[in-house]
Amino acid sequence: MEEETLVLVKPDGVQKNIIGEVVSRFERSGLRVTGLKMVKPTEDQLESHYVLAPEWVSGLAQKTRESFAKKGIELKETDMQIAKRVQTWLKQSLGSGLIVAMVIRGNCAVEIVRKLVGSTEPRSAAAGTIRGDFSVDSYDLADVEKRSVKNVIHASSSVDEAKREIAVWFQRVIYY
Ligand code: ADP
Numbered sequence: 001m002e003e004e005t006l007v008l009v010k011p012d013g014v015q016k017n018i019i020g021e022v023v024s025r026f027e028r029s030g031l032r033v034t035g036l037k038m039v040k041p042t043e044d045q046l047e048s049h050y051v052l053a054p055e056w057v058s059g060l061a062q063k064t065r066e067s068f069a070k071k072g073i074e075l076k077e078t079d080m081q082i083a084k085r086v087q088t089w090l091k092q093s094l095g096s097g098l099i100v101a102m103v104i105r106g107n108c109a110v111e112i113v114r115k116l117v118g119s120t121e122p123r124s125a126a127a128g129t130i131r132g133d134f135s136v137d138s139y140d141l142a143d144v145e146k147r148s149v150k151n152v153i154h155a156s157s158s159v160d161e162a163k164r165e166i167a168v169w170f171q172r173v174i175y176y
Contacts, residue, residue: 002105005159007102011099013153014097014098014099026113033104037170061078068140089148114157131151
């Protein structure tokens with residue numbers, strides 16, 4: 001099914017000079033870039049992008065717990081406490097510099113973009129994925145340094161999330 005998804009190259013990705021590389025990875029897969037711009041996020045955009053939707057809270061907490069459990073550490077916080085802590089850090093880091101927002105379109109775009117992007121934590125993101133190739137961070141280091149995981153890119157995780165997120169960054173109608 002033809003779909004649209006939202007990708008953000010986060011400030012750490014922009015600083016690493018990989019905007020072109022990221023665009024090229026999506027293009028060479030056959031997906032199309034149908035919207036693209038560089039922006040300095042406003043407070044409003046940060047607020048609306050990182051909302052505490054129940055499925056985001058539980059997914060984020062689960063991934064974080066699993067990663068710490070592998071190291072024998074049990075997190076005592078509730079799911080909501082983990083998500084709120086990460087949300088604050090994420091707003092700080094996404095708001096810390098310029099980002100590139102893009103809309104990617106094509107068959108199964110949401111799933112294919114997430115596959116090319118790789119898993120959330122760079123330490124376990126597969127080689128050949130954008131996060132696996134261009135970042136080396138981990139949850140535990142981010143935790144010690146009290147910041148979000150630097151994984152160079154964001155990609156919507158469902159068609160509904162993509163619709164909501166595209167509206168945060170692109171106010172105009174997108175023409176194909
Ligand atoms: P994804 O970006 O892969 O969809 P999530 O939506 O679960 O992952 O998390 C959003 C972002 O929050 C991640 O890309 C990462 O930068 C950051 N993050 C997630 N969990 C943590 C954590 N436990 N500590 C610090 N940062 C985190």
